[in-house]
Each structure stands twice: as structure tokens, then as C-alpha cells.
Amino acid sequence: MKLTPTLFSSLFLITASFTQAQETTKTTKTEERNPDKFKQMYDLFATPNMYRTASGAPGPEYYQQQADYKIDVELDDKNQKLYGTETITYTNNAKESLDYLWVQLDQNEKARNSNSPLVESNKLDTAFSGQSFSRKYLEEDFDGGFKIEYVKDSQGKAMQYTVNQTMMRIELPNVLKFGEKISFSIKWWYNINNYTIDGGRSGYEHFEKDGNNLYVIAQFYPRMAVYNDVEGWQNMQFWGSGEFALPFGNFEVNITVPADHILEATGTLLNRSEVFTVEQVKRYQLAEQSFDKPVIVVTQAEAEAREKGFSTAKKTWKFKAENVRDFGISTSRKFIYDAMAVKTGTTTAMAISLYPKEGNPLWEEYSTRIVAHTLKSYSSYTFDYPYPKAISINARDQGMEYPMICWNFGRPDENGKYTDQTKYGMLGVICHEIGHNYFPMIVNSDERQWTWMDEGLNSFLEYLAEISFDPNFPTRTGPAKNIVPYMSGDQKGLEPIMTNSESIRQFGNNAYGKPATALNILRETIMGHELFDYAFKTYANRWKFKHPTPEDFFRTMEDASAVDLDWFWRGWFYTTDYNDIGIKEVKKYFVSNEPSKEVADFMTKRRRRDSKQGAMVYMVSEGSEDYKPEMNKPFKIVDYKVLDEFVNQNFSAEEKAKLKEPKFFYQVTFNKPGGLVMPIIVELTFEDGTTENHYFPAQIWRMNDQEVNRTFATQKAITKIQIDPKLETADIDTSNNSWPKTIEKSKFD
Template identity: 70%
Template sequence: MKRIICTLSVLASLYATAQDKPATPREPGHGDNNKFSQMYDLLATPNMFRTASGAPGPAYYQQQADYKIDVELDDKNTKLYGTETITYTNNSPDPLEYLWVQLDQNQHAADSPSKLVESQKMNEAYSPAGFSREYLQQQFDGGFKLEYVKDAAGKPMKYTVNQTMMRIDLPTPLKHGEKVSFSIKWWYNINNYQVIGGRSGYEHFDKDGNNLYVIAQFYPRMAVYNDVEGWQNMQFWGAGEFALPFGNFEVNITTPADHILDGTGELQNRAEVLTAAQAKRWDLATKTFDKPVVVVTQDEATASEKGFSTKKKTWKFKATNVRDFAFSSSRKFIYDAMAVQLGGKTVMAISLYPKEANPLWGDKSTRIVAHTLKTYSKYTFDYPYPKAISVSAEDQGMEYPMICWNYGRPDEKGVVSDRIKWGMAGVIIHEVGHNFFPMIVNSDERQWTWMDEGLNSFVEFLTEQEYDPAFPTRRGPAANIVPYMSGDQKFLEPIMSNSETIHQFGNNAYGKPATGLNILREVIMGHDLFDHAFKTYAQRWMFKHPTPEDFFRTMEDASAVDLDWFWRGWFYTTDYVDIGIMDVKQYYVTDDKPKDSKEANIRKGRFGQEQGPFVYMVTDGKDKAFDTKDIKLLKDFVNEKLSAEDKANLKQPKYFYELTFDKPGGMLMPIIVQLTYEDGTSETQTFPVQIWRKNNQTAMRVFATDKKVVKFQLDPKLQTADIDITNNMWPREAVKTKFDTGSKK
């Protein structure tokens, strides 16, 4: 066989020589590198747990973790003591030899390695307090102090603590459908989050000596076990938040008797913990839909601030089908509430805040909570929980089921700047919105921050604009992401990156996903198709654990819009949008055949035959306009072929422009072209992204107009996140290259 091949090669060479031509080497072959390629190489294979449509499959399962918790808040020593009983149900098909429990408070342990994983350099200057904290003081003694882990019979269980995770070894594997109960006793020192940092803890008020507590991650919590990766037991380093199973909670919280408290779930003993007057005001609030009712007044809160009661009281809560529990407590709290009608049921919007937050919080907070619940429900599903609480906690912004902490207060003179006013409103909308993503649509935050932060930031954008069209939204408008997209590639990662590896967390996990969804809605899919698909995703996966593939597939499945090119570019790469006008040629019409006319360029019939006589399109770079009525061949054709009615409906183009578009950026996007005419009028034409499908780098379009075009402009409303608008104009002119990205929170 080799001899034959060699012989054929020689013959080919001789033939080329005989033709007096060198043999032209062929280009090497290649795979499918078109940016419109389907994403079979990136998405997980559909199965019985998760279908190709993006919906839960017939074998989909999720675990359940039920809790009975008793805690006591030691306000004098800023400690929290607790015992809990967890009942864990194994709904998976797998026998489980051990359980993983999250110990997130251990991030604050004195020996926590989370303090050692960031690069560090010497500052040029420190405040005295900052220098003392960094180099002189002992490390804060945080983290869970575990006293025991016992089984249902009270016998000690074997367990191993690995940083923020605890493995509990089971004496026999837990089979499908079986339950196991065990108890844990623990305590920890509560962190001052303004000094130590953290997503929960307490804020201290020097003037009156009081603390305001926002308590979360306060109990050992079950990790998620699912069909995607088994146990989600990735360590908590601080950035990637939480993955949790759903369950039912019974929680009893003992506090000083002069504290006001609220938390996840429904309060079971209101008459025991509120005064008769306060309970009466609460009843009024449940029937008031137009404004907040003050349940605990500022005068009552101010009086409580001075008491420091040594007595105690216990607040009792029950919560059904939630993934977590959190609460907030202080003797400083003013408490107001109003009713919200959602889908035939009444939900309570609530705010807790100290007098330092007034009048801003009393005027705004609960109304913003109510607006958020209504707007998010419109785009997803009716809010299913009985209440949503906004807590004033300075320097915070964090979310839990039915409760969240939010920053934003007047200064000491009572002045509220625009930055604080809009910033507080945006944070409340964002954190209350997290009830939907991920508290109900329960994605894995430890792995994919964008699935809750990005989706939530997008609906936050819609909610802010409905709250006030002048809202200075940061995340969502396409132009606002341009500085990030055009930045140094060394500090950019694809959205589909783990939470702990991201350089610019806010831009990557919040801003870019929110912007991408806004572009899908405004430019690519349209409101109707997008809104239906987005709502379908939310309703398919409420109270379940979706993955990125489930989102991508549902958005396509419910809309009949192929978006693989978009997910591939926007989510899996750091490609950016940069579409430009590469060339513009103006043509005129003649029935005289140009001398240099190339017959190959003349349109042929279906079977290759010429269909003359021809109307020729030529360009000489001059500014010419022609009335098509004066062209003999066209005039004859019109008179012979068309009726009088058809002739009356004919367009009368006089100008013909051929535009060549190029794409220096790697990200595909529809081409939006605005034509501005000599008389000052304009029109916009949009070409679907598929215009790039056969050539990912260049595209051409012809514009036939009856008026002279004086300017072509791409993306005139800055809807596509194009990072370089200097190549968006013809004729070239000075254009702004800096984008107005709105106010900064």
C-alpha cells in the first residue's frame, strides 16, 4: 500500500509540473469552531433526575432536614448558647454511611485558615485601632464550641471536624426512605461584625451601651446531598455562600425581657412577648394595606434602651419548608408592619430599626418591602411565605428566609444624602428579593454565586425601575458593565467560575449576569418570550435545587429561542462585545453594463441560467441619487408585470448603501443600526444574531432608502454592552468613549 501511495504522490507532482504550476498545499482540517455550535460539550448529560428540557425529572429527589432548636442570647457577655435536634430524611437512592454538617461560625475561629488564604501587603498607614487590631490584640475567639453530638438514645456519636465541616459517622448506612435523629449542644462568642467582620453578629452603640443583633449561621446546619455531586461539603472561605436542604423548624429563642425580636417563621406566642397595646397594633397592621402601622413605637424603644432588664422571655417560632433560620433582636428596636395582598393571601411586610434610622426607615423601609414582594411575585411566583422582614443593620446586606439585614441611615444630624437614600432602597429590594433566589429557587451558592446573585440582581433592576423610573440602578443597564468587560483580561473570569476564584466579585457574579439577562429581554428575546421562560424556570424549580444547566435549558425550552451561542459566550468565556462599521459603499443604478462588471456576481436563476436583461449596481464613491422611474429597464418591467394597485404600493428607493460590519470582540450580538437622514428623521433596523452564523467575524447588509443617509450608527441606545463605540459611526466622528455608569452605591 505504501508503494502505491508514493507512486500516486509522484504522479501528482509530475502532473503539477506538467501543468507548470506548483502543487498547492491544502489547509489542515478543523473541528466545529463556530460560535453557534450547540453546547453538548459543556452541559451535563440529561438524565432521569434532570431532563433535557430543564425540568426536574421523574427520579428527581431532595433530602429533608427538620430542626428543633433552643437558643439563649447572653446580651451581657455577647454569647449564644444552643441545643438542637436534627431529623434527617434520606430521599436519595443511595445508602449514606455518614452525614456532613456545616459549621460556618468556624470561619471566625482563632485558628481558622480562612484568615491565611488571601495575599497580604504592608499598608503605608494604619489608624491606631486598626494597627492594634492587626498586630497587637489577640485573635477573636470565635467558632462553635461543641459540647456533644448524641444519637436519639442519648449515646455519643463519632464525629470529625474539618474546619467549617463536621462529618458524623453513622453506625449503619442510612438507606433510602429512612430517617435519623441526633442532637448537638454548642455555644459561641458572637462577633462584632463592624470590627471582626462577618455576615452576622452584633452592632454596638457606644452612646447608650446597647447591642443590635443580627444572628445567622448560628446553629450547625445540614449540608446538601444531591444527584449532581453527592455531598456539597466545600469549605466556607467567606465568599461562596450557602447550600442548604429544605425542612421544618421549631425554634425557641430566649432573650432579655426588654428585647424586641423577629425571625424566620410564624411567631407562636405573640401575647406573651408583646404588651397588650403592641398586640392590638399588630392586629391592626394585618388589616392595613396602604401604609405601615407602628407596632413598637420609638418612645417605647427609647425607654427600653435604658432598662437593661435582668429578666428573660422566650420567643417561639415555627417555619415550614424553609432552608434556613435567622433572627434579629435588640431593646432598641422600633417595629412597624403592613399587609400586602398577593395571590389571594395576605403577607406581612415588616421593618425593625433603631431610632438612629429614623425618619428614613419609618418612611421608606416597609413600603419598599411591600413593593418588592409584589414586583418579584409578578415575574416569578406569588410569594409563599407569611412575612418578609427588613432589619436596619449598618454596614450589612445579607439575606435569609423571611428576614434580611440592610444598611443605610441618616447621618448624626439627620441628613439623608441621595447616595444613602437610593442605596438603602436598592439594598432592601435586593435582600428581600433573595427570598425568591435562592431561598425558594434553591441554587448552590457555594458553587455558583451568579445563580442567586445574578438572577436576583436582574429582578432587582426591574423592581427598581418600577419603584421609580429615575432610580440610579447600578446593575442591569448594558452600558454599566462596559468598564468591567473592557478591563484587563488577567483579572476577568467567566461567570461560570467558582465563587472563591473570582477577582471582581460584584461585577462577575452580580453585574454581568444581570446585564446578560437584561440584554436577552430587551434585545434578543423580547419581553413576552423572556418573561414567560423566566417565570417557567422559577416555577419549575421553586422549593427545589436547580443547576446552571436547568436554567439554560428551561430558558430555551420555554421560548423556542436557541441561546447556546449566548450562554457559551457570555457565561463560559470572557469574550466582549465590539461590533463596528468596517466599510460603507454607496451604489447607484444603471441599465448600462459597466466595463469591469463581473458576470459571476450577477444573480442567477434557480438552475443557474442568467435572467437578463439586468439592472446594474455600481459605485464610484460619489454622492449620487437616482429616481427609479427614470431607469428604462425597471420602468418597462413595472409596466409589463404589475397591476396599477401593485405599482401604487411600490417603494421608491433612490439611495443604496452596502455596509460591512466587523466584530473585533469575540462575543456575538444582534446588529442594531440607526439610519439618520438628511431631513433629520431616523429609523432603526435590528438584524438577528444569526447574521453571524456563517461568518463569525464579518457581516454585510444593503440599505435601499428614499432619503439620503447622513449617518449610520450602531447600538445607538447602548443596549449591547459594546465596549468601543468609536467604530460605531459612519462617517467617523468624535464620540464619547467613556460610559455613564450611573450612581455608585
């Protein structure tokens, strides 16, 4: 995800009452309140089939296409252009035949004729800098976008194609049947954008002081679209927000750059001895054996020496990557390079960082270490990291991910000084972008449709990695309390999590924060670590190197845990409802030998007071007309003849010694102004200062969506009742969460 500093900072039951609440103090967007928040999701989920089962697992007929690439690209550093040719071999594993192929041309989002700027509402600014006014009204727009020179078949014959904005349809001379392959070649070039000026997830950053460029190159080649059982071709246009849906394949990529550049990319470098010096190769070999700290492979002194010259010679770096969905490149003569080995279960990978001197001392100290930590943490919740390396690139104002490589912001000032905000911002974005190797680079969800499936799941795992790296990490997503300002905001500005990527207004909160919070609540409060972790790992392993949908995730989490979560998915993911649970009333009750008038009338009507029933004991509420001050005392069995006789007649001395003898009785009425159903977490504080916690599952609301009762029989007088004392449920209004409003001295004293 394009995670800029600004976006990153934003990422942030025994009895029940059957009486209907007479009114609620708040309303939700779903004004037509569904009386059954616990109905199953058949009305929203796709019907299970042989491709995707009701359990959430791939079915016996599941398939996915494969796209293999052989690519040659050359960087023109002087003119900031990229030239390329590629041969794509596409395998049709679908039982149906294909009449044509769709190829993504995402660079066209930057073309002069792009529709992307035209779909945004804007107003006239009332003040401009000279540069801003010039760029907006005087200068010609940046000429981005692919310049396609040809599309040819394997025999060199031109193929017919049609470009529709960011998509290209290639006509096939014959239908491509099940199990068949087709190879074709494309030649193209494009102007590389200065992303600090023109924006974008890739491009270059120019350093005025030394005249060098630092390139982060992605979406640089025409890429096959996904064809699957869910929607056929995923050929939705790239408007700029929704990211990418890509098939897996194998890559052979040759990258030609100026000879004085240092470069990294997706895949295994095949010719290290040709592009590194002898000494650098030795240092890299040391890094492969270093599991406790990074080894400097390309030093700052070497980088500074390269900065001063602009070689006209060229070098070609050769990479091979297997079973990846995409390919990314970063290159510059400014790069320092360090690396270390990291073991995740049965696999070993290299954690690598590349950064200009402007990133030090921050990057040398922290980047590769947080890369290694992230791989270990994520692997513990999913699967052993399967790729040979994970690379962190320091790029100004960037935060974007590709298989094995990502770009990340965060630099000290010109004097090498940095604040905690800069440090933790950099650590957080590296953790987040490295984590994307798992979601969606391996568990390959459709980002163009469902941003939350990669950003939300990744933000949740990022939170776990951050707090294990530093317990005091100022994490922005995960804890329930952090999402309250968003969920309690104006409903007119909110969409459900299950909203297409291009239609989300508050991207950070909706696609990152809210789903991450939802998963954290599931793990910490609703399911518990053991059940959640098992189910989540099951999902990750079922769908690694495959294409899951939201239903596959929802179903797997239930299938592997035996926890019915339809109510949770419906509320948290399909609505904008919020959680607000309050204490409406607390009544104290006392045991009595005589019934209250209300109870007596009730029992008479029900004909329950007869000879067979015998004598009874009764409960009288404080404040009722039958309440007497002398009742206000701790309960004792011996004070009530009916109970005393019953105990003596039915229990031995040994059994009587084990009987509970509560002293005080309370009935608490909980109401729910919010639309979400959530567990009720209650903390009782007693007169001696001790506390006792009670947890009532969300299903307590199943018979009454507005109001329920719970009774508490306690040994000590209660002085305070608090709902959600640790702020675990994203309750948006805590002013109604405690009783009494002002702590009062116990009347039992």
C-alpha cells in the same frame, strides 16, 4: 449575600459577506477564536438524565433530602455568647444509602485556627492607626467558632464525629437507607462576633452612647449540608465568599433573650401575646389590615425607654417555619417595629421593618414600603410570595439575607439628615436582600458553587423592581452600559461568570453586574418581554423549593421560549469575551444600464450573460472606475428601460401603484473586533431628520465571525448610520459605531 455599601456601590440580515477581515484592532482572552460561536452546548452541559431532563425541568427520579430542626437557643447579652441545643431529623430520599452525614459549621470560619485568613495574599501595610496596629499585631485574635459539647443519637448515646474546619462528619451506626430517617442532637455555644470590628455576615453592633447591642444572628446552629444527584454531599469548606447550600425542612425554634428585647425571626411567631404588650398586639392586628401604609407596632418612645434599662429577666420567643432552608434572628432593646400587609396574587404576607432610632426618619418613611413593593414586583415575574412575612432589619454596614428576614445598611446622620445617595443605597439594598427570598431561599441554587445563580438573577429582578418603584432610580446593575467598564477591563483580572465563588476577583461585577446585564439584554433586546418573562417564570416555578443547577436554568430558558441561546450562554457566561461591533465601510450604489467592468467580467466568467438572460440593470458603486457624476441622483423606474418594460408587462395599474420605488442604495460592512456575537442594531438617520431602526439577530455572524454586509434601499438619503443607538448591547467601543465619523451633508442635496 454580604452586601456592604462598598460592594453595593460597585454593583453596580439579507446578504452576508464571505470575505475574511484582514485584521482586527482588538484581541480577546480567547485567542484561539472559535470559528463556530453557534455550536450547541453539549461539550459544556451535563448530560440530561432521569433526575434533570434535557428540557431543564426536574426529572421523574428527581429527589431532595429533608432536614427538620427543633432548636433552643439563649442569648447572653452581657457576655455576647449564644448557647444552643438542637435535634435534627434527617430524611434520606435518595435511592442510595448513606454511610455518614455532613453538617456545616460555618461559624468556624471565625475560629482562631481557621484556614480562611491563610488563603489570602497580603502585604505589609506601611501606616497604621494605633487601634489597627494593636488589633493586627498585639491583641489575640477573636475566639470565634462553634464549641461542640456533644453529638448524641435519639437514645442519648454519643455519636462519633469528626470536625474538619467548617464541616463536621457524623458517623452512622448503620447505613441510612432510602426512605429512612435518623434523629440526633447537638449541643454547642460560641462567642458572638462584633461584626463592625471582626467582620462577618452576622454578629452584633455595639452602640457606645447607650451601651446597647443590636444582634443579627445567622449561621448560629450546625446545619445539614446538601446531598443531591449532582455531586453527592456538597461539603465544600466555607472560606468566606461562597455562601450556602442547604436542604429544605421545618423548624421549631425557641429563642430566649433579655425580657426588654424586641425580636423577629424566620417563621410564624407563636406566642405574640406573651412577648408583646397588649397595646402592641392591637397595633400589630391593625397592621394586618393595613395594605396602603405601615403601622407603628413598637414606637420610638417605647424603644428609647427600653434602651435605658438592662433587664435581667428573660423572655422566650417561639417560632415555627415550614419548608425553609435556613433560619435567621435579630434582637435588640433598641428596636422600633412597623408593619403592613401586602397582597401578591392569591397570597397575603406581612412586610415588616425593625430599626433603632438611629435609622429614623429614613427607615420609618421607606423601609416597609420598599419591602412591600419588592414582594409585589418579584411575584409578578416569578410566583406568589409563599411565606407569611418578609422582614427588613437595619444593621450598620450589612446586607445579608435569610428566609423571611434580612439585614440592611443605610442611616441618616446624627441630625436625621440624609443624602439621595444614602436614601437610594438603603432602598437598593433592602430591595436586593428582600428579593433573595425568591433566589436562593425558594429557588434554592447552590451559592457555595455558583454565586451568580442567586446574586445575578436577584440583581436583575432588583433592577426591574427599582425602576418600577422610581423611574429615576439610580440603579447600578441591569442597563448594558453599566457593565462596559468591567468587560473592557484588563482580561488578566477577569473570570467567566461560570467560575466558582471562591475564585472570583471582582465579585460585584462578575457575580452581580454581568449576569444581571446579560438577563436584561436577553429580555430587552434578544428575546423580548413576552418570551423572556414566560420562560423566566417557568424556570422559577419549575424549581421553587428545589435545587436547580446552571444547566437547568439555561435549558429552561430555551425550552420555554423556542429561542436558541447556546451562543449567548457560551459567550456571556463561559468566556470573558466582550462585545465590539463597528462600521467598517459604507458604499453608495447607483442603478445603471451598463455593467461595471468588474460586474461584466464576473458575469462572463459565470456564463450568465446569454440570450436567455436578456437585458439587465446593474449596480455601480460610488468611487468605482465606472462611476459617473451624473449617476448621483435619486432612482426612478422610468429612467431604466429594462425595469420600465418589466413593470409595465408584469403588473396592472393597481399593482404598480403598490410597488416600492426606493431612491437610494447603500451597502454597509460591519466588522466585529470583539469576541462576542451579538445582534446588530442599526439606526438610519435621513436628510429630513427622521430615523428608521433595523435589527439583525446575532445569527448574522454564523458564517463569518469577523465581517458581514447589509444593504439598505431607502426612500430618503441617509445622513447617518448608528450602531446600538440606545446602548443596549454593552458595546465597549462606540467610537466605531457611527458613519460618518463627522456628520457630512448629503451628497444627494
